[in-house]
Amino acid sequence: QTAEYTMDGMTFGMPEAEVFTEDYDGPPVVGEYVTLLPNLKPLDYEGNKHHEVRIDILVQEIEVAEGVRYRAWTFGGTVPGPVLHVKEGDRITFTMKNRSDEEVTITEPSKGGSPFMQQVAENTYQKNKSAIMPMPHSMDFHAGTVAKDDKWRTIGPGESIKFDWIANYAGSYIYHCGTPSVLMHTAMGQHGVVVVSPKDGYPTDYEVDREYVVVQSEYYLEKGPGELYQYDFEGASNRQPSHVVFNGHQTIMHDQxxxxxAGERVxxxxxxxxxxxxxxxHVIGGIFDRVWLEGHPFNEMRGMQTVLVGASGSATLDMIVPEEGKYILIDHEFADAELGATGTLKAGPR
Amino acid sequence: QTAEYTMDGMTFGMPEAEVFTEDYDGPPVVGEYVTLLPNLKPLDYEGNKHHEVRIDILVQEIEVAEGVRYRAWTFGGTVPGPVLHVKEGDRITFTMKNRSDEEVTITEPSKGGSPFMQQVAENTYQKNKSAIMPMPHSMDFHAGTVAKDDKWRTIGPGESIKFDWIANYAGSYIYHCGTPSVLMHTAMGQHGVVVVSPKDGYPTDYEVDREYVVVQSEYYLEKGPGELYQYDFEGASNRQPSHVVFNGHQTIMHDQxxxxxAGERVxxxxxxxxxxxxxxxHVIGGIFDRVWLEGHPFNEMRGMQTVLVGASGSATLDMIVPEEGKYILIDHEFADAELGATGTLKAGPR
Amino acid sequence: QTAEYTMDGMTFGMPEAEVFTEDYDGPPVVGEYVTLLPNLKPLDYEGNKHHEVRIDILVQEIEVAEGVRYRAWTFGGTVPGPVLHVKEGDRITFTMKNRSDEEVTITEPSKGGSPFMQQVAENTYQKNKSAIMPMPHSMDFHAGTVAKDDKWRTIGPGESIKFDWIANYAGSYIYHCGTPSVLMHTAMGQHGVVVVSPKDGYPTDYEVDREYVVVQSEYYLEKGPGELYQYDFEGASNRQPSHVVFNGHQTIMHDQxxxxxAGERVxxxxxxxxxxxxxxxHVIGGIFDRVWLEGHPFNEMRGMQTVLVGASGSATLDMIVPEEGKYILIDHEFADAELGATGTLKAGPR
Ligand SMILES: [Cu+2]
Ligand SMILES: [Cu+2]
Ligand SMILES: [Cu+2]
Ligand SMILES: [Cu+2]
Ligand SMILES: [Cu+2]
Ligand SMILES: [Cu+2]
Ligand code: NA
Ligand code: NA
Ligand code: NA
Ligand code: NA
Ligand code: NA
Ligand code: NA
Ligand SMILES: [Zn+2]
Ligand SMILES: [Zn+2]
Ligand SMILES: [Zn+2]
Ligand SMILES: [Zn+2]
Ligand SMILES: [Zn+2]
Ligand SMILES: [Zn+2]
Ligand SMILES: [Zn+2]
Ligand SMILES: [Zn+2]
Ligand SMILES: [Zn+2]
Incomplete structure (x- = not known):
């Protein structure tokens, strides 16, 4: 194991991950800065913080579009999973139990859970039902810089893993299950976002009125033998998704x-x-005033109608809301928009 | 309605759009700075200008490749539609009549029309025939920053819409029909470009010898019951275009x-x-000396062989023409090049 | 022919290409700075150099995945072809013989050949067998700035071509066959990389411990009538590759x-x-500390988890190796990763 060291102001060399069993039946998501999409918990502390975060693996039957339900493999119970917000330089001690062999209810408020638990209980927009499908899984935080054969290790049902990582680079980062087939595990629902705010901020921070986290992802589903949908291997292999969505549900960003x-910077x-x-x-009706590719403040662009983002890529985007009315977030690859990659921003008066 | 206001030197809050009927049978494209691809009208004025622009919706039977004709839904009669050139900060009063229920001929010179009308009459490379297919349509200018439920409203055949917008951000912007299915309306031909020149220019402006507008787009066509081609729903859904072209026609940029x-900056x-x-x-034989992503002068890149541009994205690209001979513009995603996304730049002696 | 001239410190106007026949049966790859992937020969000279380089066209039966062999069209005998390393401003006199009508063995050391010849003889990871398939071919160096109808001319079997080009712009550049169908010729194996190091370097050069060249490409293969695979026209047209690989072989970057x-900058x-x-x-476990899009030092980005690269695009990427263990290079478009676009970086102790 590489001993901890610093380089260019960053910290590397995390202790070996621990794989263990624990008698845990508390809330599956723990941590003060962990929220339900599209929320982002503001960072209310100075300097850096050591976060203790838990996101357990759960199986949940969820709705992803009107009339379309499937048994999702999830982090924390939703697809995408919870949003974690930290600051550049923060250390995270992360614990995860593979509870794919357990029925875990996330629709009721819990004690000691993160804001995510409260928010999902109040707004279970995927209409969760707990389910069981015991499977090995793992966690790969793109925000972390660690050896994958150690920290991103696969754990079986009933096992837990615990490891540290440092948020060395500012930006927005996907996390996902790294267990083969990664295509299937990610498509089945195991992905989410970590937002790492830059320690010196972005140049327009003082003008920002609202912040939202928006995740695009594809589902590859086909009708199963019963009422539920199931994973479509062929669709996934051929890059023919059944649904392309924002925040995990085809219409959620229109319904909510x-x-x-008007006049605000979002x-x-x-x-x-x-x-x-x-x-x-793209946002219909708007132009991105500032864009930071991958969310890193060094990578600034201005005046962009559309930002092309690769798979597991990200961007932080500021938009001035021009006037009262409706704006539509969209994947302007229109074949994907037709599959659901649209959402609404509703602007009130100035 | 949000009252007009300025922020960061830009102007927002446009008056409500007017939908009305008018007894208009003049030229379908009006405006001094409106041209046929690949032309761009130089901006010959100081400071900002208030443009009055009309681009009517017409149905036209056009040729998109040798032996391939279809009944296109168009802005102004061609696919892509006319190029509008304005300056950062300009105001545009835009009028559009949905004349999809009317036969409108664009192959004869008209009085009071824009340079586009003259140019298309002289060079009807899509071999237009007027046609009728009454349909509701709309206009979404990406260069505008307005509420889409107001300005980008759908109007029926025989209706007109009029609204103002300000070109707040420099760059090249798509415009297109925003009426569902946007995939179909755009694929059927309803798209074009607005070039918004930065008020302080690009750093190499004084060295530029020629400027061309090049639009890439996909057609999704299959043989219809008669001699015409028609929209291929399945091809469009599955992202399998029948033709991928520059400036609306498979071979136009080789034929013309x-x-x-040699030695010029294009x-x-x-x-x-x-x-x-x-x-x-990419341009075969060339390297882009300067690239401004989305056409915004802040987003400068240098020395690029290839620029990856998303759907509804753009770039302004300078290339030094190395020597006499032929250069080929190409989508280097070669499956698309095979479907037609190639064109010729012919270089004379130095 | 345009006479040689300089502009902005670059040189354009290369003499006309010569097409000729030669009685040559020496090593198919000649040049001191030409290597086998993933190697890059360090530039050990001051100022600029005039390189004499030969890369002949050969047909080789090669293995691209366990049990998958096909008759490849190649530059120099491997897919991708050899890596050429030069410096911004260098002149290259390039010679190429179309030896597709000749059996040429590349698995034995040769006199007077480039380091590539030695390296491929020592590590014939594609298990080459010489073969014959006489075909016209050509060479298009993206790093060159020349007229394609002159320098990128197609030559028949037995013919040779010779031309000069200048590496005017720093960066990494594809080279490939430009003979129609370019989709087929490139997919059949005719592509490689030229690395043009910037004359003033990158800002982190003094910290770099190792450099590797990694090429991603797609194969479109289906079982042929015998034991060999063959080109799948339909797969290539429909963008459904059979294999997506790094450095030409599905598992090479895991096997080697x-x-x-740990602690090094790669x-x-x-x-x-x-x-x-x-x-x-993306690299699983790592974050790119610095990224230069297209390899040009002006185009710097920082802190990127993932870099989206178009077809015939490139990037130069620095990564700090965090700790001992395994890291996985991957195309995070997971449908492509499943087809083979993964590789291993093995990190030893600090
Ligand atoms: Cu998993
Ligand atoms: Cu749009
Ligand atoms: Cu329309
Ligand atoms: Cu090329
Ligand atoms: Cu070839
Ligand atoms: Cu990943
Ligand atoms: Na990572
Ligand atoms: Na998409
Ligand atoms: Na807009
Ligand atoms: Na394309
Ligand atoms: Na070139
Ligand atoms: Na890919
Ligand atoms: Zn601590
Ligand atoms: Zn998993
Ligand atoms: Zn898309
Ligand atoms: Zn005015
Ligand atoms: Zn329309
Ligand atoms: Zn393409
Ligand atoms: Zn010389
Ligand atoms: Zn060839
Ligand atoms: Zn890919």
Whole structure:
């Protein structure tokens, strides 16, 4: 194991991951800065923080579109999983139990859970039902810089893993299951986002009125033998998704529009979680005033109608809301928009 | 309605769009700075200008490849539609009549029309025949920053719409019909480009010898019951275009090559109008000396062999023409090049 | 022919290419700075150099995955072809003989050949067998700035071509056959990389411990009538590759991992040679500390988890190796990763 060291102001060399069993039946998501999409918990602390975070693996039957339900493999119970917000330089001690062999209910408030637990209980937009499908899984945080054969190790049902990582680089990062087939595990629902805010911020921070996290992802589903949908191997292999969605559900961002007012600066933390497609992200009626590719403040662009984001790529985007009315977030690859990659931003008066 | 206001030197809050009927049978394209691809009208004025522009919706039977004709839904009669050139900060009062229920001939010179009308009459490379297919349509200018439920409203055959917008951000922008299915309306031909020149220019402006507008787009066509081709729903859904072309026609840029001389700096205003594909834009024999992503002068890159442009993305690209001979514009995603995404730049002596 | 001239410190106007026949049966790859993937020969000279380089066209039966062999059209005998390393401003006199009508063995050391010849004899990871398939071919160096109808001319079996070009722009560049169908010729194996190091270097050069060249490309193969695979026209047209690989072979970068140590800065010269797909290039466990899009030092980005590279696009990427263990290079478009676009970087102790 490489001993901890610093280089260019960053910290590398994390202790070996621990794989163990624990008698845990508490809330599956723990951590003060962990929220339900599209929320982002503001960072209310100075300097760096050591976060203790838990996101357990759960199987949940969820709705991803009107009339389309499947048994999802999830981090924390939703697809995408919870949003973790930390600051550049923060250390995270992460614990995860593979509870794919357990029925875990996430629709009721729990004690000691993260804001995510409260938010999902109040707004279970995927209409969760707990389910069981015991499977080995793992966790790969793109925000972490560690050896994958150690930290991203696969654990069996009933096992837990615990490891540290440092958020060395600012930006928005996907996390996902890294167990083969990664195509299937990610498509089945095991992905989410970590937002690492830069320690010196972005130049427009003081003007930002609202922040939202928006995740694009594809589902590859076909009708199963019963009422549920199931994974479509051929569709996934051929890059022919059945649904391309924002925040895990085909119509959620129309049913529950993002809100803002005319004249405000809205910031989107956008992540394209794939598993395979690109996104030509655009907001109908708006132009991105500032864009930071991958969310890193060094990578600034201005005046972009559309930002092309690869699979597991991201961007932080500021938009001035021009006037009262409706704006539509969209993957401007229109074949994908037709499969659901659209959402609404509703702007009130100035 | 949000009252007009300025922010960061830009103007937002446009008056409500007017939908009305008018007894208009004049030229379908009006405006001094509106041209036929690949032309761009130089901006010959100081400061900002208030443009009055009309681009009517017409149905036209056109040729998109040798032996391939279909009944196109168009802005102004061609696919892509006319190029509008304005300056950062300009105001545009835009009028559009949905004349999809009317036969409108664009192959004869008209009085009071834009340069586009003259140019298309002289060079009807899509071999237009007027046609009728009454349908609701709309206009979405990516260069505008307005509420889409107001300005991008759908109007029926015989209706007109009029609204103002400000070109707040420099760059090249797609415009297109925003009426569902946007995939179909855009693929059927309803898209074009607005070039918004930066008020302080690009750093190499004084060295530029020629400027061309090049639009890439996909057609999804299959043989119809008669001699005409028709929209291929399945091809469009599955991202399997029948033709991928520059400036609306499979061979136009070989039949009518762009021209330059060795030693000149040529500027391309490139827009990938999709509706779904990406473009890996390259010129065989050349390297892009400067690239401004989305056409915004802040987003400068240098020394690029290939620029990846998403659907509804753009780039402004300078290339030094090395020597006399032929250069080929190409989408280097070669499956798309095989479907037609190639064109010629013919260089004369130095 | 345009006479040689300089502009902005670059040189254009190369003498006309010579097409001729020669009685040559020496090593098919000649040049001091020409290597086998993933090697890059360090530039050990000051100022600029005039390189004499030969890369002949050979047909070789090769293995691209366990049990998958086909008769490849190659530059120099491997797929991708040899890596050429030069410096910004260098002149290259390039000679190429179309030896597709000749059996040429590359698995034995040769006199007067480039380091590539030695390296491939020592490590014939594609298990080459010489073969014959007489065909016209050509060479298109993206790093060159010349008229394609002159320098990129197609030559028949037994013919040779010779021309000069100048590496005017720093960066990593694909080279490939430009003979129609370019989709087929490139997919059949005719592509490689030229690395043009910037004359003033990259800002982190003094910290770089190792450099590797990694090329992504797609194969479109189906079982032929005998034991060999053959080109799949339909797969290539429909962008459905059979294999997506790094350095020409589905498992080579696992069988022969790249090597580094914890705490080192590793530089990847990454080129996506297509012919059609994009790559969302990522290293599992790492974050790119610095990225130069297209390899040009002006185009710097920082802190990127994933870099989206178009077809015939490239990037130069620095990564700090965090700790001992395994890291996986991957096209994070997971449908492509499943087809083979993965490789290993094995990190030793600090
Ligand atoms: Cu998993
Ligand atoms: Cu649009
Ligand atoms: Cu329309
Ligand atoms: Cu090329
Ligand atoms: Cu060839
Ligand atoms: Cu990943
Ligand atoms: Na990582
Ligand atoms: Na997409
Ligand atoms: Na807009
Ligand atoms: Na394309
Ligand atoms: Na070139
Ligand atoms: Na790919
Ligand atoms: Zn601590
Ligand atoms: Zn998993
Ligand atoms: Zn998309
Ligand atoms: Zn006015
Ligand atoms: Zn329409
Ligand atoms: Zn393309
Ligand atoms: Zn010389
Ligand atoms: Zn060839
Ligand atoms: Zn890919």
């Amino acid at each position: 529009p993002l809100k803002a007012n 910031r989107f933390h956008f992540s394209n979680n794939g598993p395979s497609g690109t996104s030509s992200f | 090559p762009l021209k330059a001389n 500027r391309f205003h490139f827009s990938n109008n999709g509706p779904s594909g990406t473009s890996s834009f | 991992p790249l090597k580094a140590n 530089r990847f010269h990454f080129s996506n040679n297509g012919p059609s797909g994009t790559s969302s290039f």
